[in-house]
Amino acid sequence: MTITLFLPSADRGLRWLLRLSALLSAASLGGIVLVLLWRTGPFLWSQGGAVFASGWHPGAGEYGMAAMIAGSLLVSLLALAMAAPVAVTLAAWLRYYAPAALRRPTLILVELMAGIPSVVYGLWGLLVLVPWINRWAPPGASWLAGSLVLALMILPLALLVTDTALRQLPPTWSRAGEALALSRFGVLRRVLLPGAAPSILSGVVLQFGRALGETMAVLMVCGNVVQWPHSVFDPVRTLTANIALEMAYATGEHRVALFVSGLMLISVTAVLLTLAWRLRGHQHAPQ
Amino acid sequence: MHRSDRWAAVLGLIPWLLVVAPLTMMLAALWQQGQGVLSLAFLLEDPSRAGRAGGIASLLLSTGWILAVCLAVAVPVGLGCALFLSEEVRPGSATDRRLGFALDLLAATPSVVFGLFGYQFFAITLGLGFSILSGGLALSLMVLPLMIRSAEQALRGVPLSYRRAAEALAVSRWGWVRRVLLPNAASGIAVGVILSVGRALAETAVLLFTAGYVLRRPDSVFDSGRALSVHIYDMAMNVPGGTERAAATALVLVALLVLINLLIRRLVRRPFSGVVR
């Protein structure tokens, strides 16, 4: 290995460059929050509470987002309820029961699924899912359609997170179980899954956050009617879809209201992220 | 074998089917819709009649430009930040945690919010309007956390023994980074770049408000340009009779992403940990 001469100026320059990069990265987040706050400040000050009302009639100056907040929450919660159990059980089954020939291709498939863009899921939902639901319960574009598509989207990462969590458990727990001739199911249920639970929960919380923030897929299959749904077959509009739909022609106060919903979204994300961090013991999530 | 294990082994096929079946059905449906339109001409022709006819050549060009702008910002800044983390910050320290949280939050922020910010800051405040530049810059913010994390992992993965040797020989920081650290971490950093490309290709909402919708070939980065993902959305939702082309574009996009995934696998050759029996 060649010895490079000590060049204090180059080193100092490098250090400052590095510090700048780090600052820029952190500043982007600050910048986003600042811009949102700056745009929405006066509005929030004068009529902040009004956004939690029910009537969304921008033409008349009414910016009640309650129905859309509900739409976002309902669609995401149902998706989570469908995806999380499947993801966790499948991950455990793949690790401890599946034949090796099945495990590898399945995991590769799941990784591929994780990378498929949301528009593509939305397209499929629009082409196949919505008409199918329409046969049983028109109009088809609905809360259920949105949740089904979202469930497919969050499942891959939830599964991969569970797989990583199980992999990081001390292998001696499984071995002790084997030496005692315990059933693998018993050891999974009582020792392994509880041991991995904090990491799994943390990952699931993050995926819930992702579901809340999803735009394109729900935009394409949810029907986009601003209303409180009475059944899973009713169309809903999420906060995110609302921004995407109306931003193009919104002006003035209407536009500011959309920024407010953006602020809401990033705040909820921050809360969920804090929760996920707490669950993992203040470490960042593995990639 | 315990009875419970036998049940578990068999019942596990149910979640497996629940996952694999929809995915294959989805790809099959897209293929069915789009394959009639797919051809080399599709890739080489520009769209016409608002996208109802022709191909996606101009879109591929726009997408490429947007990616280029995105990477031109995200890779240097991301690498710089990753170097900062690996050289100056102790894992687990307060700085590490705070920066880590900020980056995680950036990574988790919804795409629309980036769209709003990009629109307000890049398009309006900086006066870039609907352009590839706006889109690329906004996108670079989105892939930055991913780039940083991957690069950081690669850098921290360089063996400690090399570092100790360099310290003992009083090698300068710049020399250490340039001659030992970066070359050793190069493949991991490349993976980070490729992952960022994958993420960037998949994004739509942020581009709706920044890069715009224009179908024709962009003349420069200041022109508006339509990315592949935005095209899929437009064809599916706004253009009657556009579903076939939407599906075809989706197939092209998925194919690109699969290629990227394979490329990553080549570079990393991640071993799958053994099954516990």
Next chain:
Amino acid sequence: MNILPEAAASPPSLTLEGVSVRYGERVAIQGANLSVASGELMALVGPSGCGKTSLLSAINRMADGLPGCRVSGSVHLDHQDAGALDRASLRRQVGMVFQQPNPFPLSVIDNLRFPLSEHGVPRRQRDALAERALRDVGLWDEVKDRLAQSALSLSGGQQQRLCIARTLVLAPRVLLLDEPCSALDPVSSRVVEELIGSLKGRYTLLMVTHNLAQARRLADTVTVCWVDGECGCVVESNTCEQVFQAPAHPITAAYCGGEVG
């Protein structure tokens, strides 16, 4: 089926004939022959890498799970071929204690209740059996007020004794111990050693150890392993006295005299 015999029938002898363990291409140990008489403790000594742990894993078929692993040769408990038993039955009769204490991340009492429930012991009997196992290892007085606390809150020596109790609670008759004291501090190590010594007679024990002095203190018979070329083999197997005072093989003399290994 009564898996937990009350009356102590005398424990079986353990006989290995021509046992070889390979992982893919690599042979860990070749042609091992040894015989532990009923109720005796045999120490398995030798330098690192001569296949002692592999040999233990072959006996209770823990090695079966590893990829590419093949075991040949025969293992007998008294006159019964261990290969004819199914794995669960085998592991109920042959218990294993690991080098690193590895209690489950459950409470102290649950560490014992869990294997019992898995093996179908009725709820009413579990606590009594758990208490008996804890008394057997001398832990009862130390933990009786902390039964609901996490097992990970115990000291290293206590955890290892808990692991032994967890193995004993299923009433095995043969015990395989893989360097049970090497991860413990000297005081805990002595306590565990005394415990192991007290188990002789009721169980047949095969213990891997690096500690020759420990082997001298505890073992009735000693088997010396060595690395011959690329793989391990058994060099000498005899009573403790013979091995240490009048070794038949030059390697034994050299190893036990501290000259090599």
